[in-house]
Amino acid sequence: MTGVDDVLRRWNPHGWRRLHTPPSATVRVVGVPGTGLGSLITELEEAGDDTSIGLRFVRNGDCAVVLLVTDVSAVLGRTEFGVLDGAARGAVVVVCALTAVDLRPGQQEQVIRDRDAELLHRHAPWFGRIDVLPVSAHAAAHARRLGGDVGRVLAVESGIVDLRAALCAAVTATQSARVVRAAVLARTRAMILDEIRSLRTVDDTVDPRTERLRLSSARVGAQRARSEVSHARTEILHDATVRLRAVASRMSESLDGGVIAPDDIPGLLAAELGDVAAAVADAAAQRWGPTSASGLDEPVGAPVPDPPERAGVFEDRFALVLGVSAGAGLGKLLSTSIGWLPVAPAFALSVACGGVAAWWLVRMRRQLAHRDRIRRWVSDEIAVFRAALDRWIRARAFDVDDRLGRAADERGRERAAALVDRIAEIDEEIRRRDGVRRARIAACERDLATLGPFGTGTFGAGTEPIGRVPRPSVDGFEVSTDRNG
Structure with missing residues (x-):
């Protein structure tokens, strides 16, 4: 042949x-x-x-x-x-x-x-x-x-x-x-x-080049996970702020409306803040899973301190003097209008009216002052709780980000080693296919030359x-x- x-x-x-x-x-x-x-x-x-x-x-x-x-x-x-x-x-x-x-x-x-x-x-x-x-x-x-x-x-x-x-x-x-x-x-x-x-x-090297591009683009997974942590932290902080605003509004309505006595406010506030802390903890657990750092197993839930005690101040003495003066004037006006009372009963009536008026005015001023102290105390405690809750959420997010970073670094090192080997294999495959293609072209040209x-x-x-x-x-x-x- x-x-x-x-x-x-x-x-x-x-x-x-x-x-x-x-x-x-x-x-x-x-x-x-x-x-x-x-x-x-x-x-x-x-x-x-x-x-x-x-x-x-x-x-x-x-x-x-x-x-x-x-x-x-x-x-x-x-x-x-x-x-x-x-x-x-x-x-x-x-x-x-x-x-x-x-x-x-x-x-x-x-x-x-x-x-x-x-x-x-x-x-x-x-x-x-x-x-x-x-x-x-x-x-x-x-x-x-x-x-x-x-x-x-x-x-x-x-x-x-x-x-x-x-x-x-x-x-x-x-x-x-x-x-x-x-x-x-x-x-x-x-x-x-x-x-x-x-x-x-x-070009029969499209598939190896596509695989190389896919392996290179796989590195963005850790960055995407960290951006999701930041987004979840923002949402949890916003939800906590909304809940605390609702608690402050309910406390203010309770004080202004007289529905709850001021002395009962601390217990109610402690319960409300406990609910907020539990809700934030649940949201963080659903978004980020269990914690790995100590001190973050439970959210901010420290007991609410007692409100300031009532104390006699200068305003109480001033209210007492003002009440006595007003009551004495009222008693004198009553005795004068009656006219037939002797001097001793008229003086006793003036003293009695002055004592009652002084007692009532001092009592009302103390109640208003105590309610105002409770309101400021509630605002201060909510602000302190908000700061502590913000600090806890940020620490929790940092813990999650740190875990993801360590895991990403470990996976990155493993992937880098595997990637180097795989890229070397891909390059070798590309060179082999190029060599096979050149050899086939040369063989075709030899056959073509054989035909004349x-x-x-x-x-x-x-x-x-x-x-x-x-x-x-x-x-x-x-x-x-x-x-x-």
Whole structure:
């Protein structure tokens, strides 16, 4: 086996088998459903065979000549090209029949033929220029029924005669070993060039590079966790502030409305602050989990100190003097209005009124002063509790952030070591794939060089396509089977 045969066997096994298959007059007819394959095959078989070729038409099998049937009203696309690729893997010549041309006569037919020929050449340039021959199976059937000279003329006009002559010429050409070998070489060259183009344009290192990017971006996990801790701390502080404002409002309403005695306020305040502390502890536990630092197992919950005791001050003495003076004046006014009281009873009445007024005024002033002291004391205790609660929340957040930081540092060290190893593996994989790609490109170029230069021979540039052969006409003159002009 020569080097060329080895390249053909590896790259184009269908073409290699074609080189070792005896010549055959079988033509494979393919097309998408709805193009009239059955009627066209019938008319081609009924057209007769004036030569010794003996054409035979099949729809399946590996044949050297392939007839692609398309409809004049359809545009060649992925479906038609898929049918052609599946049927012409080992083909040498492809002829295209454009059916139903009697529906679009004239210039439109010529435009469609030129368009289809260009599309076929772009899709399968290794076949050279593919003939696109118009044919009407309906007109051919009508001509066959008429018979005689009129039938022969109509058969020529239907295109069935030209199509059969082109197929005969294609089968005759495929009986030449040189033609078959040139076609197989052209197809193999195209396959190798496509592989080289794919290797040079397709980057198979995308997946390793994507994995490297993913590993690099995984480091932001610790930063995201720390930002969540800061956000939770802000929310817990805000919730604690709202709760403490509600406690201060309830205490103030209780004092002003007289619902609760001032002496009962400390117990109520201690209970309210205990509820706030428990709520903050629950919120912190739900957000951050258990604590790890000592002193943070329980939130701020120190007992509320007793309020200041009542004490005699200068205001009480002043109120006493003022009450005595006012009461004495009131007693004197009463004794004067009565008029008939003696001096001793009048003096006793004045003294009694002065004592009662002084007692009542001192009592009221002490109650107001005590209530005011309780109100200030409540405000001070809430402020102190708020500061302590803020300090506890911040310490709790710092503890959580510290734990996350230590865990992140530990994971970071482990990940860094694993990342270095993985990046080294990725780099090695990228280098290996680049080396494999370069080696495959070099192997393809060596195989291409083994096949020899392209551009000479039957399927080289500027050669006429198979099927452009003269045939006898009905009036004895020879005309070309090429209807493209």
